[in-house]
Amino acid sequence: MIIFLYGPDTFRSRQKLKAIKGKFIADIDKSALNIETLDGPKLDTAQFATSVAAPPFLAKKRLIIVEDLISKNKKKKIQEEVLEVLDKDGSKDTVIVFWEGGLGNDKTKKARSKAGTKSSGLLLARLQKEKFAQEFKLLDETEVYRFTANEIQSRGGEIEPRAARLLTDLVGNNLWQMNSEINKLIAYSPDKQITVEDVEQLVKTKLDDDIFRLTEALGQKNKHLALKLISDQLKSGTSPTELLSKIIWQFKNLLLVKNFVEENGSGYVSNRLTYQLGLHPFVIKKTVAQVRNHQVADLKKIYHHLMTIDYKIKTSQTNPEVLFDLLVIKQ
Numbered sequence: 001m002i003i004f005l006y007g008p009d010t011f012r013s014r015q016k017l018k019a020i021k022g023k024f025i026a027d028i029d030k031s032a033l034n035i036e037t038l039d040g041p042k043l044d045t046a047q048f049a050t051s052v053a054a055p056p057f058l059a060k061k062r063l064i065i066v067e068d069l070i071s072k073n074k075k076k077k078i079q080e081e082v083l084e085v086l087d088k089d090g091s092k093d094t095v096i097v098f099w100e101g102g103l104g105n106d107k108t109k110k111a112r113s114k115a116g117t118k119s120s121g122l123l124l125a126r127l128q129k130e131k132f133a134q135e136f137k138l139l140d141e142t143e144v145y146r147f148t149a150n151e152i153q154s155r156g157g158e159i160e161p162r163a164a165r166l167l168t169d170l171v172g173n174n175l176w177q178m179n180s181e182i183n184k185l186i187a188y189s190p191d192k193q194i195t196v197e198d199v200e201q202l203v204k205t206k207l208d209d210d211i212f213r214l215t216e217a218l219g220q221k222n223k224h225l226a227l228k229l230i231s232d233q234l235k236s237g238t239s240p241t242e243l244l245s246k247i248i249w250q251f252k253n254l255l256l257v258k259n260f261v262e263e264n265g266s267g268y269v270s271n272r273l274t275y276q277l278g279l280h281p282f283v284i285k286k287t288v289a290q291v292r293n294h295q296v297a298d299l300k301k302i303y304h305h306l307m308t309i310d311y312k313i314k315t316s317q318t319n320p321e322v323l324f325d326l327l328v329i330k331q
Contacts, residue, residue, distance in 0.1 A: 040069030219293030
């Protein structure tokens with residue numbers, strides 16, 4: 001049996017891998033002596049073939065876990081050779097789990113190009129076609145909200161709907177951070193419901209200044225600064241999809257605030273805007289300071305352009321960096 005776990009949401013894929021190991025220990029090998037983890041970046045064919053062919057020790061099956069073989073192994077022929085081992089091996093006594101952290105969407109395309117051989121692409125294609133292949137994509141806003149509420153409930157806690165929405169806005173789809181924040185909030189409020197005040201006090205925001213600086217630079221048509229901020233974000237390890245989701249999120253906020261101001265005037269205090277628009281005061285403060293640089297028509301045009309970029313990135317039609325550059329240059 002071959003299991004393939006991959007995608008940019010490494011938190012959920014790690015949870016799945018942990019569940020597989022737990023079930024194997026509970027049902028097949030309580031000693032865990034038949035579980036072997038292989039380091040994909042350093043894997044060689046002989047090691048892999050030996051591990052696959054080894055018989056179980058005092059158990060019915062063996063479990064082999066191979067991590068980050070496709071994305072990080074620099075040997076040109078390793079994937080071709082691994083593919084040959086998989087095709088030749090007829091053992092029913094071995095379960096092989098390939099785990100690829102972050103591989104998916106634009107990163108899958110890059111991994112194929114970096115691998116450099118046709119067979120490397122064939123290994124990825126072969127694994128994706130397996131019955132037990134599962135891609136873990138980044139969750140959207142609604143899915144993060146649902147994930148957060150379910151996780152808190154499963155850990156014996158409760159959270160107010162408004163607090164759950166604020167927590168989702170502040171943390172986004174970084175589920176590693178979300179997991180830490182949930183643990184902290186539950187520990188802080190063991191005997192009561194998690195409130196908006198708890199979230200405001202304890203949760204570190206994901207809304208770093210660079211995102212607001214970027215949208216402000218776009219509004220001021222400061223192309224040099226906008227390009228630099230995008231480049232800095234990507235170099236720091238932020239994925240194109242994550243960066244784009246942050247930009248889309250803030251331009252949606254700009255549209256909400258700008259439309260409200262156009263229809264109702266600019267005399268509303270921040271607390272009233274927070275109530276009317278359902279946005280966090282921190283976000284209102286940052287966004288109100290930027291709306292003067294934008295017109296509604298321009299914001300709609302940019303937002304439409306961003307949704308086009310989102311589609312192209314998800315369908316791997318164009319290099320994401322090129323799309324970001326075009327977004328800035330056309331402003």
